[in-house]
Structures are given as structure tokens and as C-alpha cells.
Amino acid sequence: MAEKQKVLITVKTYPLPSEKYLELVCTAGMLEDGSFIRLYPVDYRYQPIWRWYKKYQWIEVEVEKHDKDPRKESYRPKVETIQVLGKPLDTANCWAARKAIVLKQQPTSMETLRELQERDGTSLGLVKPREVTDLIIEPDSEEWKLKWKADIEQLRLFGPDRKPLEKVPFKFRYRFTCEDERCRGHTMMIEDWEVGELYLKELKRCGNPKAAAESVREKFLGELCGPGKDTHFYVGTVLRYPKSWIVLGVFWPPKVGTPKGKTDVKEPSLSLFET
Secondary structure: OOEEEEEEEEEEEOOEEEOOOEEEOOEEEEOOOOOEEEEOOOOHHHOOHHHOOOOOOEEEEEEEEOOOOOOOOEEEEOHHHOEEEOOOOOOHHHHHHHHHHHOOOOOEOHHHHHHHHHHHOOOEEEEOEEEEEEEEEEEOOOOOOHHHHHHHHOOOOOOOOOOOOOOOOEEEEEEEEEOOOOOOOEEEEEOEHHHHHHHHHHHHHHOOHHHHHHHHHHHHHHHOOOOOEOOEEEEEEOOOOOOOEEEEEEEOOEOOOOOOOOOOOOOOOOHHHHO
8 A cells, every 4th residue: 555755865876777667766765764765666867857856855755565676665656646845955064954864874884784684674774984995996888788778779659769878888886894893894886876977977078988987986985985074875785686785875974073165075967867
């Protein structure tokens, strides 16, 4: 049975092609009590503009427990019921409005999250790294999988035409350690849509794929994980590989006491979703 939920959007992954849904954006957020919820599937760019939501924006939506995704936080949204509520929470006073909701979810370690996964099926969490040591850049295919590519190029007799969806030819992985004596280090893929969007923006600016990828490293390692940031990672499991965890997004308010203006970072453009 469907129920209405108020959700603060905190995670949007880079779109993937889908034969059934045109394309899919995995969205996650927090309820007012600070608990996580995963909304899937959402064909975000194919929805009317009044249903487009930004990160740290409240929405209301009718959801029901996902019948094909056993992860406890996963719900199937009725996308036609999405209502966007006001503007995104601002970053004033060291992100006070955002922290008031996000940090209700007590930051933990990957070691504890894996224990919780075994105990109660937890598949989303907030991790506070002790140290982020690298953002590894690895070459990836320049083309979508053959099945996806054929579907993208196919002209449909019914429904909307396909919107351009560029493939990012690199994989980006964070290497970090947790505040946990059991931690021996982690290397985890990051699939935040902002990574893909920043890469494409920089590629358009400079025309050099390697230089564009290095710009991602500078932003997501040097700035978002810099010494003036109180960096946290939103992490989650992969449906097909339930023991695998990935970084879904970064929460990076300035550390309290940081001199004003020293660590201000402009948030990546939302143009992939707004054009």
C-alpha cells in the first residue's frame, strides 16, 4: 500500500540507460527523523520540469515498498505524485540547516555498516572518514554497453525521443580509512551524478579527457575532502552485488571555526538535469 513521505534529497546518481524506463537515476534521501530512504526507479529528465528536484530540497511523494529490491530502505516512488517543497536548504552558518537533518544519521565506519548489514539488512549509511588519501582515476569504456547503446539509438514509435546521455570514459574511486580500529582501508567507487557532470563540463571547456578527469580529482579530493572540510560520505550497496558498497555522494560542510571565505567551494553545475 502506498504511503506519502516527506524526503530531503541527498543523493542522485549519474543516469543509466534503461529499456523499460528510458533512463534511471537512483535517488536517496532522509526522512524527517533522519532515517534513509532509497527511491528507485526515477526517470528524472523525462519528468515534467515541476517534478525536478535538487539536492537538499524537500519533496513529498507517494511510495510503496519495492517488490523487486529486498534492501530495507528501497521504495518504489509514484513519480507522478512528486511535489517539490520550497527551495533547497542553504549553506548558511556552516550548513546548519542541512546538518540539522543529515547528522541525525550518526556517522559511522564501514566496519560498523557491514555489521549492521548482516544484522538487519542496512544498505545505506553515512561514513565519516578519518583520512581520504586518494581519488583513483581508471580508464573505462567510451561507449555504453551494446544493449544500452542499441536502446539509446532506437527510435521509438511511441513515447518521448531519447535525450542525449554521454558516457563518462573513466571510473573514479575514493581511497580512505575510517575512525575504527578495525579499519584496514577502503577503495570504493563514487557514482555521484556531480562527478559525471563535472567531468563533462571540464571536457567541454578544455577538450582533453585526461585533464578533465584531473579536474574531478582536484574538486572531489583536493577541495571537498580538503583540510577545511568536515567530509562525510553517503554510501550504499549495489542491488546486483549486495556485499559491494559504493560512495553515492559527499557531504562537505566547512569545519566549524574555519575562517570565512577560506574553503568556500562552488557546488557543481546541475546542467545535466536542468537542460
